Amino acid sequence: MDKPALLQRIVATLEQDMEVLRRAAQTAYEAATAEENIAENKYDTLGLEASYLATGQARRTAEIRQALVTYQQLLLRDYDPARGIQIGCLVTLEDEDGQQRRLFLGPEGAGLKIGEGAEQVTVITPRAPLGQQMLGKRVDDEISLVVNGLAQVQFIIAVS
Template identity: 40%
Template sequence: MLSINQFHQLIRLELDKALASATVAAKRAHETATDSESIAKSKYETFGLEASYLAHGQSVRVAQCQADIRAFEAMFTRLNSNSIIESKGTKEPKVELGRLVLLMDENGKNQYLFVGPGAGGLKIAYEHDSIMVVTLESPLGITMANKRQGDDFSLNVAGNKREYEIIEVK
């Protein structure tokens, strides 16, 4: 499996891609909002106003991507300096920030999750697997926080109750 440094590189690559995409979209939206063609010629023309709302939203997205990068960098620096302090004794590591979790649903389908400080829903491709970032603030993160390998839990997803087992926590 991946080392923490390899995973750091993969996630940083995906975060950088998200930032680049958001930056391009923000630039386009700003250019559209400030273009002379966007100036309203009557009180009924709202294209310029709508373009300025879009430009603002895109700039917020850029700021969020930058904040996600800073949060992940800080987390990985902390993890590297602590060498991911492992639990001593017989207890397995618990689901917490910086952990890679392998879940199995009631149908036997496995899913890798990485508990991160932000960028929830971001997917990282690794070999034949996809690792999805979840935060401890998400419904899934809240439900599985502090659980350990072998623990079961259920979660309501779109009105349907789903059962999960934690297969591994790294």
Template identity: 35%
Template sequence: MNKTHVIEHLRFALEAQLQNAKAAAKAAHDAATHEESVAETQYDTLGLEAAYLAQGQAERVNECYRDIQSFNTVFKESEFNKVREGALVCLIDEQDNAKWFFMGPSAGGLVVTVKEQPIYVVTREAPLGKQLIGKSLDDEVELSIAGNKQLYSIDQLI
């Protein structure tokens, strides 16, 4: 796996999230300030609801900017002998199935695909992230998924 390609895919995905958030914020702002959003009675809350939505979307845009900033910091890290933010980790399960994870500072759940291989962003707050932080090559992690315990081994650490 080429980490440079993974980083580029993550940059594009984070930028796409930002653009989507900006579009949603603009649409919510336009709805909140549209003449049809003006209350006609004291019980008409359409304008108020639209304003709350616009505020939430604006906060989402700010979060996207923070995500990009925090990822730019970890993208500069290069040498890893233990799992930490910025590490690209390949886990192998007991059936020799490989799964790739990028330890990100935020944006947990983001998935990018590089050469038909999904790479999942995991944060240190996630159950898997808590298990991985500080581990080295060939260390094992155990996860319970829907009551089933899965054992994984760290096969690659980039």
């Protein structure tokens, strides 16, 4: 999958996620304000719980909206070995066992998975430890992270 196609799929996924959350927040808001959910005593918290849920969903919708705007404005550039890995790079890592994974260093949307199988790309950001380590690195560089007390070494085998 090339970067322009990946960017289109990220935008489409964020749009879909935002719409699903918007509808869920609307449903929770309606439940929070429904007349039958007015508290009859101090133990009747259905309306309050729905209100908390609606607030959280509205907040998450705003986060996704911001990520969507950021990706819609993202200018993809070709990889420049002199600068190393930057936001907008598609990176292939290989661990010591030969397992490969593809990562897109994006400005937002960490954890988003696009595609399936060998074509799957995971979005990470520079705020993640792996994203921080990748910034400025080049093909054949090594990245080492400690996860659950174990050092994991990965090699950058391709960048676009």
